[in-house]
Amino acid sequence: MSTAVTQIDAAAHRQRLRLLATSGPGLFWIMLFLLIPSAILLGIAFFSADDYGNPVLPLSLQPFQQVAGYSLLGWDAGNINIFLRSLEQAGIATIVSAAVSYPLVFFILSRPEGIRPLLLLFIVLPSWTNQVVRTYAWLELLGPNAPLTWVAHALHIVPPDLGLAPGSFAVTTGLAYNYLPYMIVPLYASAEKLDWTLVEAGRDLYASGVKLFWHAVFPQTLPGLLSGVIFVAIPAFGDYVVPQLLGGDRALMIGSLIANQFTETPDWPYGAALTIIMLVFTGLGLVGFRILTRKLGGAEEATI
Protein backbone atom coordinates (compact mmCIF):
# COMPACT_ATOMS: atom_id res chain seq x y z
CA MET A 1 0.00 0.00 0.00
CA SER A 2 2.62 2.49 1.11
CA THR A 3 4.90 1.55 -1.78
CA ALA A 4 2.00 2.24 -4.14
CA VAL A 5 1.57 5.68 -2.60
CA THR A 6 5.28 6.47 -2.89
CA GLN A 7 5.17 5.28 -6.47
CA ILE A 8 2.31 7.67 -7.24
CA ASP A 9 4.21 10.41 -5.41
CA ALA A 10 7.30 9.69 -7.45
CA ALA A 11 5.26 9.72 -10.66
CA ALA A 12 3.70 13.07 -9.73
CA HIS A 13 7.14 14.40 -8.91
CA ARG A 14 8.49 13.23 -12.26
CA GLN A 15 5.52 14.84 -13.98
CA ARG A 16 6.27 18.14 -12.26
CA LEU A 17 9.95 17.96 -13.20
CA ARG A 18 9.02 17.33 -16.82
CA LEU A 19 6.62 20.26 -16.78
CA LEU A 20 9.38 22.45 -15.41
CA ALA A 21 11.97 21.21 -17.91
CA THR A 22 9.74 21.77 -20.94
CA SER A 23 7.67 24.84 -20.18
CA GLY A 24 10.09 26.38 -17.67
CA PRO A 25 12.50 28.06 -20.11
CA GLY A 26 9.77 29.77 -22.16
CA LEU A 27 7.83 30.95 -19.14
CA PHE A 28 11.03 32.13 -17.46
CA TRP A 29 11.99 34.06 -20.60
CA ILE A 30 8.68 35.92 -20.69
CA MET A 31 8.84 36.64 -16.95
CA LEU A 32 12.40 37.94 -17.13
CA PHE A 33 12.02 40.00 -20.29
CA LEU A 34 8.44 41.21 -20.02
CA LEU A 35 6.77 40.78 -16.64
CA ILE A 36 9.68 42.15 -14.61
CA PRO A 37 10.31 45.04 -17.05
CA SER A 38 6.65 46.06 -17.08
CA ALA A 39 6.54 45.85 -13.27
CA ILE A 40 9.53 48.21 -13.19
CA LEU A 41 7.80 50.57 -15.62
CA LEU A 42 4.66 50.66 -13.48
CA GLY A 43 6.73 51.16 -10.32
CA ILE A 44 8.51 54.16 -11.80
CA ALA A 45 5.19 56.05 -11.84
CA PHE A 46 5.47 56.47 -8.07
CA PHE A 47 8.86 58.20 -8.10
CA SER A 48 9.84 61.84 -8.56
CA ALA A 49 11.65 62.97 -11.69
CA ASP A 50 15.10 64.60 -11.63
CA ASP A 51 16.16 67.29 -14.10
CA TYR A 52 16.85 64.67 -16.77
CA GLY A 53 13.48 63.00 -16.33
CA ASN A 54 14.98 59.98 -14.57
CA PRO A 55 13.15 58.49 -11.59
CA VAL A 56 14.58 59.45 -8.18
CA LEU A 57 13.42 59.23 -4.56
CA PRO A 58 11.33 60.42 -2.75
CA LEU A 59 8.24 58.50 -3.73
CA SER A 60 5.58 60.83 -5.04
CA LEU A 61 2.13 60.98 -6.57
CA GLN A 62 3.06 64.02 -8.58
CA PRO A 63 3.22 62.09 -11.89
CA PHE A 64 -0.48 61.28 -11.51
CA GLN A 65 -1.28 64.94 -10.85
CA GLN A 66 0.56 65.70 -14.07
CA VAL A 67 -1.58 63.11 -15.85
CA ALA A 68 -4.73 64.81 -14.53
CA GLY A 69 -3.47 68.05 -16.06
CA TYR A 70 -1.94 69.86 -13.07
CA SER A 71 1.46 71.47 -13.56
CA LEU A 72 3.36 74.51 -12.30
CA LEU A 73 1.29 76.57 -14.73
CA GLY A 74 -2.03 75.45 -13.24
CA TRP A 75 -4.62 73.08 -14.68
CA ASP A 76 -4.82 72.28 -18.33
CA ALA A 77 -7.38 70.19 -20.23
CA GLY A 78 -4.79 69.01 -22.78
CA ASN A 79 -4.34 65.49 -21.41
CA ILE A 80 -8.04 64.89 -20.98
CA ASN A 81 -8.59 65.99 -24.56
CA ILE A 82 -5.90 63.59 -25.76
CA PHE A 83 -7.52 60.76 -23.80
CA LEU A 84 -10.95 61.53 -25.19
CA ARG A 85 -9.55 61.85 -28.69
CA SER A 86 -7.83 58.45 -28.38
CA LEU A 87 -11.09 56.86 -27.21
CA GLU A 88 -12.96 58.53 -30.05
CA GLN A 89 -10.44 57.52 -32.74
CA ALA A 90 -10.31 53.92 -31.49
CA GLY A 91 -14.11 53.84 -31.20
CA ILE A 92 -14.75 55.13 -34.71
CA ALA A 93 -12.08 52.84 -36.17
CA THR A 94 -13.75 49.88 -34.44
CA ILE A 95 -17.20 50.82 -35.73
CA VAL A 96 -15.89 51.34 -39.26
CA SER A 97 -14.09 48.02 -39.31
CA ALA A 98 -17.19 46.22 -37.95
CA ALA A 99 -19.39 47.90 -40.55
CA VAL A 100 -17.03 46.85 -43.34
CA SER A 101 -16.52 43.37 -41.93
CA TYR A 102 -20.16 42.22 -41.95
CA PRO A 103 -20.73 42.52 -45.72
CA LEU A 104 -17.22 41.21 -46.41
CA VAL A 105 -17.65 38.12 -44.22
CA PHE A 106 -20.99 37.20 -45.79
CA PHE A 107 -19.66 37.98 -49.23
CA ILE A 108 -16.84 35.46 -48.65
CA LEU A 109 -19.34 32.91 -47.28
CA SER A 110 -21.51 33.36 -50.38
CA ARG A 111 -18.61 32.28 -52.62
CA PRO A 112 -17.72 28.65 -53.45
CA GLU A 113 -15.93 26.89 -50.60
CA GLY A 114 -12.74 26.40 -52.59
CA ILE A 115 -11.89 30.08 -52.99
CA ARG A 116 -12.95 31.27 -49.53
CA PRO A 117 -9.51 30.81 -47.96
CA LEU A 118 -7.97 32.82 -50.78
CA LEU A 119 -10.49 35.65 -50.35
CA LEU A 120 -9.74 35.66 -46.63
CA LEU A 121 -6.00 35.64 -47.29
CA PHE A 122 -6.30 38.76 -49.45
CA ILE A 123 -7.95 40.56 -46.52
CA VAL A 124 -5.21 39.56 -44.10
CA LEU A 125 -2.26 40.02 -46.45
CA PRO A 126 -1.78 43.80 -46.12
CA SER A 127 -1.41 43.36 -42.36
CA TRP A 128 1.61 41.11 -42.90
CA THR A 129 3.57 43.91 -44.52
CA ASN A 130 5.45 46.16 -42.15
CA GLN A 131 3.47 48.58 -39.91
CA VAL A 132 5.42 51.59 -41.13
CA VAL A 133 5.11 50.73 -44.82
CA ARG A 134 1.38 50.04 -44.83
CA THR A 135 0.73 53.14 -42.73
CA TYR A 136 2.80 55.63 -44.68
CA ALA A 137 1.23 54.17 -47.85
CA TRP A 138 -1.95 56.05 -46.89
CA LEU A 139 -0.07 59.33 -47.22
CA GLU A 140 0.05 58.55 -50.96
CA LEU A 141 -3.74 58.65 -50.97
CA LEU A 142 -4.49 61.25 -48.29
CA GLY A 143 -1.43 63.53 -48.24
CA PRO A 144 -1.54 67.22 -49.23
CA ASN A 145 -1.00 66.47 -52.93
CA ALA A 146 -2.74 63.11 -53.26
CA PRO A 147 -5.78 61.78 -55.17
CA LEU A 148 -8.33 61.68 -52.35
CA THR A 149 -7.27 65.13 -51.18
CA TRP A 150 -8.03 66.51 -54.66
CA VAL A 151 -11.51 65.04 -54.34
CA ALA A 152 -11.87 66.61 -50.89
CA HIS A 153 -10.72 69.97 -52.26
CA ALA A 154 -13.23 69.78 -55.10
CA LEU A 155 -15.99 69.08 -52.57
CA HIS A 156 -14.68 71.87 -50.29
CA ILE A 157 -14.37 69.50 -47.33
CA VAL A 158 -10.76 70.46 -46.70
CA PRO A 159 -9.16 73.94 -46.98
CA PRO A 160 -7.16 74.20 -50.24
CA ASP A 161 -3.74 74.37 -48.58
CA LEU A 162 -4.23 71.29 -46.39
CA GLY A 163 -4.42 67.57 -47.07
CA LEU A 164 -6.62 64.87 -45.55
CA ALA A 165 -3.42 63.78 -43.84
CA PRO A 166 -2.08 64.66 -41.36
CA GLY A 167 -5.24 64.81 -39.27
CA SER A 168 -7.92 62.88 -37.39
CA PHE A 169 -9.55 61.52 -40.53
CA ALA A 170 -6.28 59.98 -41.68
CA VAL A 171 -5.65 58.49 -38.23
CA THR A 172 -9.09 56.86 -38.09
CA THR A 173 -8.64 55.51 -41.62
CA GLY A 174 -5.17 54.22 -40.81
CA LEU A 175 -6.35 52.51 -37.62
CA ALA A 176 -9.32 50.87 -39.34
CA TYR A 177 -7.05 49.71 -42.18
CA ASN A 178 -4.42 48.32 -39.83
CA TYR A 179 -6.80 46.39 -37.60
CA LEU A 180 -9.51 45.31 -40.08
CA PRO A 181 -8.21 41.69 -40.23
CA TYR A 182 -8.54 41.41 -36.44
CA MET A 183 -12.26 42.09 -36.86
CA ILE A 184 -12.76 39.97 -39.97
CA VAL A 185 -11.13 36.78 -38.70
CA PRO A 186 -13.17 36.23 -35.49
CA LEU A 187 -16.34 37.42 -37.21
CA TYR A 188 -15.74 34.98 -40.06
CA ALA A 189 -15.13 32.16 -37.58
CA SER A 190 -18.52 32.71 -35.93
CA ALA A 191 -20.38 33.37 -39.20
CA GLU A 192 -18.98 30.15 -40.66
CA LYS A 193 -20.75 28.18 -37.91
CA LEU A 194 -24.03 30.01 -38.46
CA ASP A 195 -27.13 27.85 -38.08
CA TRP A 196 -28.96 28.71 -41.31
CA THR A 197 -32.07 26.73 -40.34
CA LEU A 198 -32.96 29.63 -38.03
CA VAL A 199 -32.81 31.98 -41.00
CA GLU A 200 -34.92 29.59 -43.06
CA ALA A 201 -37.47 29.38 -40.26
CA GLY A 202 -37.66 33.17 -40.12
CA ARG A 203 -38.10 33.32 -43.87
CA ASP A 204 -40.93 30.81 -43.69
CA LEU A 205 -42.60 33.15 -41.22
CA TYR A 206 -42.31 36.01 -43.74
CA ALA A 207 -39.71 38.01 -41.81
CA SER A 208 -38.22 40.89 -43.80
CA GLY A 209 -34.54 40.91 -44.72
CA VAL A 210 -33.66 43.41 -42.01
CA LYS A 211 -35.56 41.46 -39.38
CA LEU A 212 -33.94 38.22 -40.50
CA PHE A 213 -30.50 39.73 -40.11
CA TRP A 214 -31.30 41.35 -36.79
CA HIS A 215 -33.04 38.39 -35.12
CA ALA A 216 -31.55 35.33 -36.82
CA VAL A 217 -28.06 36.28 -38.03
CA PHE A 218 -26.76 39.03 -35.77
CA PRO A 219 -27.20 37.22 -32.40
CA GLN A 220 -25.34 34.21 -33.75
CA THR A 221 -22.38 36.31 -34.88
CA LEU A 222 -22.27 38.37 -31.70
CA PRO A 223 -19.46 36.36 -30.03
CA GLY A 224 -17.27 36.92 -33.08
CA LEU A 225 -18.15 40.60 -33.20
CA LEU A 226 -17.32 41.08 -29.52
CA SER A 227 -13.93 39.36 -29.88
CA GLY A 228 -13.31 41.53 -32.92
CA VAL A 229 -14.18 44.68 -30.99
CA ILE A 230 -11.62 43.77 -28.33
CA PHE A 231 -8.94 42.87 -30.88
CA VAL A 232 -9.43 46.17 -32.71
CA ALA A 233 -10.27 48.68 -29.99
CA ILE A 234 -7.48 47.80 -27.56
CA PRO A 235 -4.49 48.02 -29.90
CA ALA A 236 -6.04 50.97 -31.76
CA PHE A 237 -6.42 52.92 -28.50
CA GLY A 238 -2.72 52.67 -27.68
CA ASP A 239 -1.36 52.68 -31.23
CA TYR A 240 1.87 54.54 -31.85
CA VAL A 241 2.77 54.27 -35.52
CA VAL A 242 -0.51 55.47 -37.05
CA PRO A 243 -0.96 58.74 -35.10
CA GLN A 244 2.76 59.38 -35.43
CA LEU A 245 2.80 59.09 -39.24
CA LEU A 246 -0.74 60.18 -40.15
CA GLY A 247 -1.80 62.37 -37.23
CA GLY A 248 0.67 65.20 -36.97
CA ASP A 249 0.38 67.63 -34.08
CA ARG A 250 -3.35 68.15 -34.56
CA ALA A 251 -4.31 64.55 -33.82
CA LEU A 252 -2.01 63.59 -30.95
CA MET A 253 -3.03 60.34 -29.30
CA ILE A 254 -2.19 58.78 -25.94
CA GLY A 255 0.45 56.52 -27.51
CA SER A 256 2.48 59.41 -28.87
CA LEU A 257 2.08 61.32 -25.60
CA ILE A 258 3.50 58.37 -23.63
CA ALA A 259 6.32 57.80 -26.12
CA ASN A 260 7.35 61.46 -25.93
CA GLN A 261 8.05 61.05 -22.21
CA PHE A 262 10.68 58.45 -23.04
CA THR A 263 12.20 59.93 -26.19
CA GLU A 264 11.95 63.63 -27.00
CA THR A 265 11.38 65.27 -23.61
CA PRO A 266 12.18 62.57 -21.07
CA ASP A 267 10.06 62.40 -17.93
CA TRP A 268 9.93 58.72 -17.03
CA PRO A 269 7.66 58.90 -13.96
CA TYR A 270 5.09 60.98 -15.86
CA GLY A 271 5.27 58.61 -18.83
CA ALA A 272 4.87 55.61 -16.51
CA ALA A 273 1.83 57.20 -14.83
CA LEU A 274 0.28 57.81 -18.26
CA THR A 275 0.94 54.16 -19.08
CA ILE A 276 -0.84 53.03 -15.92
CA ILE A 277 -3.89 55.10 -16.79
CA MET A 278 -3.88 53.72 -20.32
CA LEU A 279 -3.60 50.14 -19.03
CA VAL A 280 -6.42 50.74 -16.54
CA PHE A 281 -8.66 51.90 -19.38
CA THR A 282 -7.62 48.92 -21.48
CA GLY A 283 -8.19 46.53 -18.61
CA LEU A 284 -11.62 47.97 -17.84
CA GLY A 285 -12.60 47.63 -21.47
CA LEU A 286 -11.37 44.04 -21.55
CA VAL A 287 -13.20 43.03 -18.37
CA GLY A 288 -16.35 44.85 -19.45
CA PHE A 289 -16.45 43.05 -22.75
CA ARG A 290 -15.76 39.68 -21.14
CA ILE A 291 -18.71 40.16 -18.82
CA LEU A 292 -20.84 41.25 -21.76
CA THR A 293 -19.76 38.23 -23.80
CA ARG A 294 -20.65 35.85 -20.96
CA LYS A 295 -24.02 37.52 -20.40
CA LEU A 296 -24.84 37.26 -24.07
CA GLY A 297 -23.91 33.59 -24.00
CA GLY A 298 -20.84 33.84 -26.16
CA ALA A 299 -18.95 30.59 -26.50
CA GLU A 300 -15.62 30.43 -24.71
CA GLU A 301 -12.87 29.61 -27.13
CA ALA A 302 -10.49 26.76 -26.37
CA THR A 303 -7.62 28.25 -24.40
CA ILE A 304 -4.40 27.05 -22.89
Add this chain to the structure above:
Amino acid sequence: MIPRSVRFALSGISWPVYVLLYTPLALVAYYSFAPAPNSVGHSLHAYNVLLHDGDVFVALRRSLILAFGSAIVSTALGTLLGYGLCRFRKRNAKGFLAHMPSLIIYTPIIMPSLVFGISELIFFNFVHGATGLLAAGLGTMIIAHITFQVPYVALTVFARLSGLDPYLFEASYDLYANGLKSFFYLVVPVVQPAIIGGFLLGITLSIDDFTISFFTSGPGSVTLPIYIYGAIARKGISPEINALGTLMISTIIVMALAHFFITRQRERADQLAARGNVS
Protein backbone atom coordinates in the same frame (compact mmCIF):
# COMPACT_ATOMS: atom_id res chain seq x y z
CA MET B 1 -28.81 30.42 -48.10
CA ILE B 2 -28.27 34.07 -49.06
CA PRO B 3 -30.84 35.45 -51.51
CA ARG B 4 -29.64 36.55 -54.93
CA SER B 5 -30.35 40.25 -54.42
CA VAL B 6 -28.43 40.29 -51.14
CA ARG B 7 -25.51 38.48 -52.75
CA PHE B 8 -25.46 41.11 -55.43
CA ALA B 9 -25.33 43.88 -52.83
CA LEU B 10 -22.61 42.05 -50.88
CA SER B 11 -20.45 41.85 -54.01
CA GLY B 12 -21.13 45.51 -54.73
CA ILE B 13 -19.77 46.49 -51.32
CA SER B 14 -16.97 43.94 -51.03
CA TRP B 15 -15.08 44.28 -54.30
CA PRO B 16 -14.55 48.05 -53.77
CA VAL B 17 -13.25 47.23 -50.26
CA TYR B 18 -10.75 44.79 -51.74
CA VAL B 19 -9.66 47.47 -54.19
CA LEU B 20 -9.35 50.03 -51.39
CA LEU B 21 -7.23 47.63 -49.30
CA TYR B 22 -4.62 47.48 -52.06
CA THR B 23 -4.84 51.04 -53.43
CA PRO B 24 -2.34 52.58 -50.97
CA LEU B 25 0.10 49.73 -51.55
CA ALA B 26 -0.33 50.03 -55.33
CA LEU B 27 0.33 53.77 -55.15
CA VAL B 28 3.58 53.11 -53.27
CA ALA B 29 4.61 50.88 -56.17
CA TYR B 30 3.39 53.40 -58.76
CA TYR B 31 5.37 56.29 -57.30
CA SER B 32 8.48 54.15 -56.99
CA PHE B 33 8.80 54.28 -60.78
CA ALA B 34 9.21 58.07 -60.69
CA PRO B 35 11.14 59.67 -63.56
CA ALA B 36 14.86 60.17 -63.15
CA PRO B 37 16.01 63.78 -62.54
CA ASN B 38 15.74 65.98 -65.65
CA SER B 39 13.71 63.46 -67.57
CA VAL B 40 10.14 62.38 -68.05
CA GLY B 41 8.33 59.05 -67.98
CA HIS B 42 8.55 56.14 -65.60
CA SER B 43 11.95 54.82 -64.73
CA LEU B 44 13.82 52.46 -62.48
CA HIS B 45 15.96 55.33 -61.25
CA ALA B 46 14.84 54.97 -57.61
CA TYR B 47 15.71 51.27 -57.64
CA ASN B 48 19.10 52.10 -59.07
CA VAL B 49 19.76 54.60 -56.29
CA LEU B 50 18.63 52.01 -53.77
CA LEU B 51 20.99 49.42 -55.22
CA HIS B 52 23.94 51.70 -54.54
CA ASP B 53 22.85 52.66 -51.03
CA GLY B 54 25.06 50.77 -48.59
CA ASP B 55 22.93 51.74 -45.55
CA VAL B 56 19.91 49.97 -47.01
CA PHE B 57 21.78 46.72 -47.43
CA VAL B 58 23.18 46.90 -43.91
CA ALA B 59 19.64 47.54 -42.61
CA LEU B 60 18.30 44.65 -44.68
CA ARG B 61 20.95 42.31 -43.27
CA ARG B 62 20.04 43.38 -39.73
CA SER B 63 16.32 42.88 -40.39
CA LEU B 64 16.99 39.36 -41.65
CA ILE B 65 19.25 38.50 -38.72
CA LEU B 66 16.60 39.88 -36.37
CA ALA B 67 13.75 37.94 -38.00
CA PHE B 68 15.51 34.59 -38.37
CA GLY B 69 17.51 34.78 -35.15
CA SER B 70 14.48 35.57 -33.01
CA ALA B 71 12.21 33.08 -34.82
CA ILE B 72 14.67 30.20 -34.34
CA VAL B 73 14.95 30.75 -30.59
CA SER B 74 11.25 31.44 -30.10
CA THR B 75 10.33 28.32 -32.07
CA ALA B 76 12.50 26.19 -29.76
CA LEU B 77 11.18 27.83 -26.57
CA GLY B 78 7.59 27.97 -27.79
CA THR B 79 7.48 24.36 -28.98
CA LEU B 80 8.79 23.09 -25.64
CA LEU B 81 6.36 25.36 -23.82
CA GLY B 82 3.31 24.28 -25.80
CA TYR B 83 4.32 20.62 -25.52
CA GLY B 84 4.96 20.82 -21.78
CA LEU B 85 1.68 22.54 -21.00
CA CYS B 86 -0.29 20.09 -23.09
CA ARG B 87 1.36 16.94 -21.78
CA PHE B 88 2.51 17.48 -18.21
CA ARG B 89 0.10 19.96 -16.68
CA LYS B 90 -2.56 18.50 -14.41
CA ARG B 91 -6.00 18.88 -15.92
CA ASN B 92 -8.64 20.75 -13.93
CA ALA B 93 -6.03 22.04 -11.50
CA LYS B 94 -7.35 24.93 -9.43
CA GLY B 95 -5.72 27.91 -7.80
CA PHE B 96 -3.50 30.78 -8.77
CA LEU B 97 -0.40 28.68 -9.43
CA ALA B 98 -2.25 26.50 -11.93
CA HIS B 99 -3.33 29.57 -13.88
CA MET B 100 0.11 31.18 -13.83
CA PRO B 101 1.31 29.69 -17.14
CA SER B 102 -1.77 30.93 -19.01
CA LEU B 103 -1.42 34.39 -17.48
CA ILE B 104 2.24 34.55 -18.44
CA ILE B 105 1.60 33.34 -21.98
CA TYR B 106 -1.21 35.79 -22.67
CA THR B 107 0.59 38.87 -21.30
CA PRO B 108 2.76 39.49 -24.39
CA ILE B 109 -0.29 39.02 -26.64
CA ILE B 110 -2.56 41.40 -24.74
CA MET B 111 -0.02 44.06 -23.82
CA PRO B 112 -0.09 47.08 -26.18
CA SER B 113 3.16 47.04 -28.14
CA LEU B 114 4.01 50.56 -27.02
CA VAL B 115 3.94 49.52 -23.35
CA PHE B 116 5.88 46.39 -24.31
CA GLY B 117 8.57 48.43 -26.06
CA ILE B 118 8.93 51.04 -23.34
CA SER B 119 9.13 48.40 -20.58
CA GLU B 120 12.00 46.75 -22.43
CA LEU B 121 13.67 50.11 -23.05
CA ILE B 122 13.70 50.87 -19.32
CA PHE B 123 14.70 47.34 -18.33
CA PHE B 124 17.65 47.17 -20.74
CA ASN B 125 18.64 50.66 -19.67
CA PHE B 126 18.75 49.64 -15.99
CA VAL B 127 20.55 46.36 -16.66
CA HIS B 128 23.09 48.14 -18.82
CA GLY B 129 23.60 50.83 -16.21
CA ALA B 130 24.12 48.26 -13.45
CA THR B 131 26.16 45.60 -15.22
CA GLY B 132 27.35 47.01 -18.55
CA LEU B 133 25.56 44.15 -20.32
CA LEU B 134 22.68 44.37 -22.80
CA ALA B 135 23.52 47.68 -24.44
CA ALA B 136 20.68 48.72 -26.75
CA GLY B 137 21.29 47.21 -30.16
CA LEU B 138 20.53 44.21 -32.31
CA GLY B 139 20.95 41.89 -29.30
CA THR B 140 18.27 43.62 -27.22
CA MET B 141 16.01 43.74 -30.28
CA ILE B 142 16.36 39.99 -30.76
CA ILE B 143 15.54 39.38 -27.08
CA ALA B 144 12.41 41.54 -27.36
CA HIS B 145 11.30 39.85 -30.58
CA ILE B 146 11.74 36.41 -29.04
CA THR B 147 9.58 37.52 -26.13
CA PHE B 148 6.58 38.47 -28.27
CA GLN B 149 6.90 35.43 -30.55
CA VAL B 150 7.11 32.67 -27.91
CA PRO B 151 3.38 32.76 -26.95
CA TYR B 152 2.23 32.52 -30.58
CA VAL B 153 4.46 29.51 -31.26
CA ALA B 154 3.37 27.89 -27.99
CA LEU B 155 -0.32 28.40 -28.80
CA THR B 156 0.12 26.99 -32.31
CA VAL B 157 1.90 23.87 -31.05
CA PHE B 158 -0.53 23.49 -28.14
CA ALA B 159 -3.52 23.66 -30.48
CA ARG B 160 -2.07 20.94 -32.69
CA LEU B 161 -1.13 18.67 -29.77
CA SER B 162 -4.43 18.97 -27.95
CA GLY B 163 -6.15 17.58 -31.03
CA LEU B 164 -4.04 14.44 -30.66
CA ASP B 165 -5.09 11.15 -29.11
CA PRO B 166 -3.44 11.07 -25.64
CA TYR B 167 -3.12 7.27 -25.88
CA LEU B 168 -0.49 7.80 -28.57
CA PHE B 169 1.93 8.93 -25.87
CA GLU B 170 1.11 5.95 -23.67
CA ALA B 171 1.55 3.69 -26.67
CA SER B 172 4.99 5.14 -27.20
CA TYR B 173 5.86 4.49 -23.54
CA ASP B 174 4.52 0.94 -23.86
CA LEU B 175 7.01 0.48 -26.66
CA TYR B 176 9.77 1.48 -24.21
CA ALA B 177 10.36 4.97 -25.60
CA ASN B 178 11.60 7.26 -22.86
CA GLY B 179 10.59 10.91 -22.62
CA LEU B 180 13.25 12.18 -25.00
CA LYS B 181 12.65 9.47 -27.56
CA SER B 182 8.92 9.98 -27.39
CA PHE B 183 9.51 13.69 -27.93
CA PHE B 184 11.77 13.35 -30.95
CA TYR B 185 10.12 10.35 -32.65
CA LEU B 186 6.46 11.04 -31.89
CA VAL B 187 5.91 14.66 -30.95
CA VAL B 188 8.25 16.40 -33.37
CA PRO B 189 7.01 14.60 -36.52
CA VAL B 190 3.36 14.99 -35.52
CA VAL B 191 3.57 18.69 -34.66
CA GLN B 192 6.04 19.45 -37.43
CA PRO B 193 3.47 21.47 -39.43
CA ALA B 194 2.68 23.48 -36.30
CA ILE B 195 6.40 24.03 -35.61
CA ILE B 196 6.98 25.24 -39.16
CA GLY B 197 3.81 27.34 -38.94
CA GLY B 198 4.98 28.83 -35.66
CA PHE B 199 8.39 29.61 -37.13
CA LEU B 200 6.85 31.37 -40.15
CA LEU B 201 4.45 33.22 -37.85
CA GLY B 202 7.43 34.36 -35.79
CA ILE B 203 9.19 35.71 -38.89
CA THR B 204 6.01 37.45 -40.04
CA LEU B 205 5.53 39.06 -36.62
CA SER B 206 9.15 40.17 -36.55
CA ILE B 207 8.97 41.73 -40.03
CA ASP B 208 5.66 43.40 -39.22
CA ASP B 209 6.85 44.99 -36.00
CA PHE B 210 8.05 48.55 -35.74
CA THR B 211 7.08 49.85 -32.30
CA ILE B 212 8.93 47.30 -30.17
CA SER B 213 11.97 47.40 -32.46
CA PHE B 214 12.02 51.19 -32.29
CA PHE B 215 12.23 51.31 -28.49
CA THR B 216 14.75 48.49 -28.09
CA SER B 217 17.09 49.56 -30.89
CA GLY B 218 20.32 51.45 -30.39
CA PRO B 219 22.12 53.95 -32.60
CA GLY B 220 23.96 51.18 -34.44
CA SER B 221 21.05 48.83 -35.08
CA VAL B 222 18.88 50.50 -37.70
CA THR B 223 16.67 47.90 -39.38
CA LEU B 224 14.61 48.46 -42.53
CA PRO B 225 11.40 49.70 -40.84
CA ILE B 226 13.40 52.05 -38.61
CA TYR B 227 15.33 53.26 -41.65
CA ILE B 228 12.10 54.01 -43.52
CA TYR B 229 10.52 55.70 -40.50
CA GLY B 230 13.59 57.88 -40.00
CA ALA B 231 13.78 58.82 -43.67
CA ILE B 232 10.10 59.84 -43.75
CA ALA B 233 10.45 61.86 -40.53
CA ARG B 234 13.52 63.67 -41.89
CA LYS B 235 12.62 64.43 -45.50
CA GLY B 236 9.22 62.95 -46.28
CA ILE B 237 8.43 60.24 -48.80
CA SER B 238 10.90 59.89 -51.64
CA PRO B 239 10.86 57.61 -54.70
CA GLU B 240 13.68 55.60 -53.06
CA ILE B 241 11.55 54.97 -49.96
CA ASN B 242 8.70 53.93 -52.24
CA ALA B 243 11.02 51.58 -54.08
CA LEU B 244 12.11 50.03 -50.80
CA GLY B 245 8.47 49.81 -49.66
CA THR B 246 7.50 48.19 -52.95
CA LEU B 247 10.21 45.55 -52.58
CA MET B 248 9.11 44.78 -49.00
CA ILE B 249 5.42 44.59 -49.93
CA SER B 250 5.95 42.40 -52.97
CA THR B 251 8.29 40.03 -51.11
CA ILE B 252 5.67 39.47 -48.42
CA ILE B 253 2.84 39.00 -50.93
CA VAL B 254 4.81 36.55 -53.08
CA MET B 255 5.93 34.54 -50.03
CA ALA B 256 2.44 34.45 -48.53
CA LEU B 257 0.84 33.33 -51.78
CA ALA B 258 3.54 30.71 -52.35
CA HIS B 259 3.06 29.35 -48.82
CA PHE B 260 -0.71 29.32 -49.31
CA PHE B 261 -0.66 27.39 -52.57
CA ILE B 262 2.07 24.97 -51.48
CA THR B 263 0.26 24.00 -48.27
CA ARG B 264 -3.03 23.73 -50.15
CA GLN B 265 -1.50 21.45 -52.76
CA ARG B 266 0.00 19.28 -50.04
CA GLU B 267 -3.35 19.08 -48.22
CA ARG B 268 -5.06 18.03 -51.45
CA ALA B 269 -2.40 15.39 -52.08
CA ASP B 270 -2.89 14.08 -48.52
CA GLN B 271 -6.64 13.94 -49.02
CA LEU B 272 -6.23 12.07 -52.29
CA ALA B 273 -3.79 9.65 -50.69
CA ALA B 274 -6.19 9.07 -47.79
CA ARG B 275 -9.03 8.39 -50.21
CA GLY B 276 -6.82 6.02 -52.15
CA ASN B 277 -6.06 4.06 -48.99
CA VAL B 278 -9.72 3.72 -48.12
CA SER B 279 -10.73 2.40 -51.52
